Amino acid sequence: MIPRxxxxxxxxxxxxxxxAAVLEGIRDAxxxxxxxxxxxxxxxxxxxxxxxxxLLDLWLSGFTVFPDDLDYPYMAVxxxxxVPADARALTLENAGKLEVFSLPESPERYMKGVFVHELGHHxxxxxxxxxxxxxxxxxxxxxxxxxxxxxxWDEYFCESLAxxxxxxxxxxxxxxxxxxxxxxxLGGLS
Ligand SMILES: [Zn+2]
Numbered sequence: 045m046i047p048r049x050x051x052x053x054x055x056x057x058x059x060x061x062x063x064a065a066v067l068e069g070i071r072d073a074x075x076x077x078x079x080x081x082x083x084x085x086x087x088x089x090x091x092x093x094x095x096x097x098x099l100l101d102l103w104l105s106g107f108t109v110f111p112d113d114l115d116y117p118y119m120a121v122x123x124x125x126x127v128p129a130d131a132r133a134l135t136l137e138n139a140g141k142l143e144v145f146s147l148p149e150s151p152e153r154y155m156k157g158v159f160v161h162e163l164g165h166h167x168x169x170x171x172x173x174x175x176x177x178x179x180x181x182x183x184x185x186x187x188x189x190x191x192x193x194x195x196x197w198d199e200y201f202c203e204s205l206a207x208x209x210x211x212x213x214x215x216x217x218x219x220x221x222x223x224x225x226x227x228x229x230l231g232g233l234s
Contacts, residue, residue, distance in 0.1 A: 046070050050079035056089040057123050058155075063089060065152040066121065069159040073209045075167070078233045082170040084163075088120040089155065105144075106158040108165040119166065121158050124151045134189065134211040139218035144192045145206040160209050164202030171233060179225065186221035189214075193222075201225070 046067040056063040066089055070076055093101045100107075106121040131148035132138060147157035168175055180197045186204075188194035193203035204222035207215040216223040 047076060047080060049083060050076060051084040051087045053086045054088075055086065057091045058089050058152075062152050062155075066155045066159055069156040069163065069209075072156070073160045073163055073205060074230055075163055075233075078167070078170075082166075084119055084166055086118045088118075089123060090120060091123045093120055093122045105154075106162045108162045108169075119162050121155050121162065124154050127151060127154045134207055134214050136214050136217055139189055139214055140187065142190045145190050145203050145210075147210060157206055157210065161202045161206045164205040165198065167205070167229065167233070168198055168201060171229065175229065179229075182221055182225040186225070187219040189219050189222060201229075 045064065050070055054063070058066065070079060093104055093107065095101055095104065095107055104122070105124070106119070108120075109118040127148045127150065128146075130143075131146040131154060132142055133148055134142060134145055145157060145161065147153040168179065176197070179201050183197040183200040186200065188200055188203070189207045190203050193200045200222070204215060204219065204226050208223060208226040212223070215226075
């Protein structure tokens with residue numbers, strides 16, 4: 045079980061077993077002790093995302109609300125009953141070509157992959173103000189592991205965190221900068 049003090053309110057439309065399986069992303073990413081010190085706020089694993097933007101809700105698989113918004117810290121992962129047909133596991137052959145990182149083996153694994161990506165946003169918010177310029181520097185020199193990672197520095201970090209957690213050998217071989225970034229940032233948290 046993931047220690048209860050790593051998050052605030054938990055609102056889940058999943059079964060208790062599924063909820064526990066998705067929460068394991070915290071352990072997989074090596075973030076238990078960090079979250080005990082800097083806990084998540086409200087956490088939702090819900091049928092319907094509610095970003096306030098209808099089109100975004102359809103498109104996103106999860107989101108984290110930014111700190112200047114009212115309800116921060118707030119994180120949501122959409123409930124999935126079937127893994128999207130285009131989801132593919134990251135391999136050395138498709139590195140850099142997939143749209144987003146995902147764990148396609150089961151709905152719970154898929155949600156856990158999204159959750160670990162979102163945990164990356166929390167690390168960036170709570171890890172200290174020095175992180176943004178550092179990550180921007182790595183982003184400028186790195187080789188983004190997915191299409192989404194190539195869009196902006198913070199998504200570069202979150203996609204790299206998911207890849208580091210679940211396909212570390214692929215990340216290390218394809219984007220050594222991103223691999224070292226995650227090692228450095230996680231090492232600096234504990
Ligand atoms: Zn993101």
